[in-house]
Amino acid sequence: MQLTLGPVLYNWQPEQWRDFYFRIAEEAPVDVVVVGEVVCSKRSPFFEAHMPAVIERLAACGKQVVLGSLILVSLPRERRQTAELAANTDFMVEVNDLTCLGALMDRPHAIGPFVNIYNEATATYFASRGAQRICLPPELPMDSIQTIAAALPDVTMEVFAFGRVPLAISARCYHARLHKLSKDNCQFVCERDPDGLPVATLDGEPFLAMNGVQTLSHACVNLLGDAVDLAIAGVGALRLSPQQCDMVAVAKVFRDLLDGRRTQENGMQELTRIYPDVPFVNGFIHGQPGAVLTTKGTEENLRQRKAQAGTMVHEAGQ
Amino acid sequence: MELICPAGTPAGLKAAVEAGADAVYCGFRDETNARNFPGLNFSPEELQTGIAYAHGHGVKVLVAINTFARAGTLDLWKRAVDTAVEAGADALIIADVGVLDYAARRHPDQRLHVSVQAAAANPDAIEFYVKAFGARRVVLPRVLSVAEIAAIAREVRCETEVFVFGGLCVMEEGRCSLSSYATGQSPNMNGVCSPASHVHYREQDGQLVSRLGAFTINKFAAEEPAGYPTLCKGRFQTEHGAGYLFEDPVSLDATTMLPELQKAGVTALKIEGRQRGRAYIERVVRNFRQTLAGLEDGHSAPAGDLVALTEGQSTTAGAYRKTWR
Secondary structure (H helix, E strand, O other), rough: OOOOOOOOOOOOOOOHHHHHHHHHHHOOOOOOEEEEEOHHHHHHHHHHHHHHHHHHHHOOOOOEEEOOOOOOOHHHHHHHHHHHHHHHOOOOEEEEEHHHHHHHOOEEEOOOOOOOOHHHHHHHHHHHHOOOEEEEOOOHHHHHHHHHHHHHHEEEEEEEEEEEEEEEEEHHHHHHHHHOOOOOOEEEEEEHHHOOOEEEEEOEEEEEEEEEOOEEEEEEEEOHHHHHHHOOOOEEEEEEEOOOOOHHHHHHHHHHHHOOEEEEEEEHEEEEEHOHHHHHHHOOHHHOOOOOOOOOHHHHHHHHHHHHHHHHHHHHHH | OOOEEEEHHHHHHHHHHHHOOOOEEOEEEEEOOOOOOOOOOHHHHHHHHHHHHHHHOEEEEEEEEEOOOOOOOOHHHHHHHHHHHHHOOOOOEEEHHHHHHHHHOOOOOOEEEOOOHOOOOOHHHHHHHHHHOOEEEEEEEOOHHHHHHHHHHHHHHEEEEEEEEEOOOOOOOOOHHHHHHOOOOOHHHOOOOOOOHHHHEEEEEOOOEEEEEEEEEEEEEEOOOOOOOOOOHOOEEEEEEEEEEOOOOOOOHHHHHHHHHOOOOEEEEEOOOOOHHHHHHHHHHHHHHHHHHHHHOOOOOOOOOOOHHHHHOOEHHHOOHHOOO
């Protein structure tokens, strides 16, 4: 099972952004790193100066670099950027909107979690046009994940396994709106909330997080307890989405669990220590509301499910 | 410009036809359709009868098969495509790439429209659907300004359709999992957003509290009208205060923008609301028909006639005006 570090979704300070990736390159046990601004094209110029150094360092440290494309493309400038990204690189591009598919000319590429691949027919279509990695939409339940992965054993299926879940994208900038600014003159207020701006219900219950034009969950998806099931289901990579916490340590916990060096219980405790104050959820893959944390992931349950899966594999082989 | 009207039921279809629709859109009574509400939609037989009736009046019928097919159950979506084609649908409105691929291969002569749920928001994305599946029309997401729509219409090799009245999605359609985060039911997977089955109201400290799933979406004072708790139109709080952070409980009404949309080269105008009753459909469709007739005669578009029919009794032209952002 591979680990992928997804793109930074927030508006981090350029130096912080660069240093984050330098440290990931040197220390994080991740196989693939997706780099690039995917949320708001207005932020891209800040990172551009650091991009070559970041990409070079990641590649030099043996990470597969993938370049992420914008989720919502509407301006002519954004179309040009997206087409150029797809046309002028030797690195794999992660398609987050079908805008860049034409420019990719069916070259090998990855598909990000913002393209709607809900079934094996759609996955097969994109695979026929060169998709080699597909990060499935975060709301997909386990049985869909399993069916899609089984239909396309040669494509690396990836699942969003850690981080606040991106739930929606808009042409409207909610950060700017909240600060009574227009999107065109937003003064980049989203930089004040490098882990998203907490949005609570009127009862004061944390609910969502605002990130410019994007809306995320307040809670953090954590599929550590489901990692073994996902591997059995044919998933080839888990995506860890950068938050304001020690992402190197997060990656180590996932790597250790997958390699059998850590128990699930111990790993969960460690993740709680690394990213405190934000609740963990895993509802989506269990076919429940995304905001739910199921208690299914206990050690005993895990053993039972592994045994069941073993039987199923055995029966299928007969 | 064609006037495309909602038909949630056979009675709604009849009402829309009689009130002056150029085309009606409807869907099957199952999860293939993004308005999968109880008591709505069409059986295969009802669709056939409805199409015969509409065609008898020179009105087209567009069949929406616009959810994303559930893995392992593609047959349900394929059957919907086949049934709609057999019934004589003038076009199929499809969101899922796998379903589009099937429809284009199996029924190469069938007219295909790209659903708004496919989130095609620029000429390059639209070109993908035209080139790959021969799509003849794209329904544009409700996040574009009129200038952006005009630029798209100039450049693409297919027709464009835009929403002009009814519910307003403030997030890009087909890209929003807010509903499934709170309720487990989503537009993409289940054809529902903020479903009524997960809505609860309760009294608390003299206020009416509306909840969706486990979350409070709004609170209303005694004299305040209580709206439906659609998640993105709820009241929430941040450290900067409380209010409608994403959008007020407003509906879309682009009546006054019709001349601009016409100038932008838009082919079709869509009225949202398959869940609405006959009387509503009749009134809205008739109103738009009159306005369009007036435009042809050189009159300007009147504002405000339909406010009483909108949710929250207030309207916006949404993203069509750039100030919305």
